[in-house]
Amino acid sequence: MNDDTSLSVEGRPAYIGPECYLHPDKMIIGDKFDIYSLGMVLWALTSGTSPFQGLSEDDIISNHLRRQSEKVKGGTPVDYIKIYQSCWQSEPEKRPSLNEILIELKKLRSTLI
Template identity: 40%
Template sequence: MLIADFGLSIHETITGSNCENHGAPAFVDPQALINFLYELTKKSDIYSLGVVLWEISSGEKPFKNDSTKTIIFNIMKGIREMPVENIPLQYIELYKRCWHDDPEKRPDALAVLKELDQIRSHIE
């Protein structure tokens, strides 16, 4: 599994829609928001994937009505988007594990892929 921005992302100031050097704040590993010198890892990508999984289930951008500063503040406090109704519980639990504050408690990409396959097989 590969997640990429295909070189299309841009960096803006903290008052813009993206956090300089780290990307869109709703998708950024909370560790990077707490410590700007934090080195992003594969577990950071898993955090972002968890947000993408929520976005897929909701059809909405995360924190779409909030300012960048509010998004950053909420994420640093551990606040995440609420699950959408009628979404399989296993899917919700998966993206919540992906966006766990502690990077060590996030699954790796292979575990995410396997669980998504299991979820898909139950839906079909």
């Protein structure tokens, strides 16, 4: 964990948690920070596209500030949607842990086999 208040985050805005834009003064890099990105990767696996495809970086940041996320793609299992949407919580402490996500993915897998 970094206590440097001048910390900045670089990368693709679609994969950066909204807390970076909503509360930059309270931002803490840690496990919950990465969970948002994982949720976007999980969404991309079922959508077949990159998150916020076609939007400029400024538009993606605006979506984060308005707490708008990607739309669910038809045919996606409801339990899978719940997993990746839980990763998108605006407040990092409300996001699941990696272990919780793995447990839910294993449960989902067992229902699909």
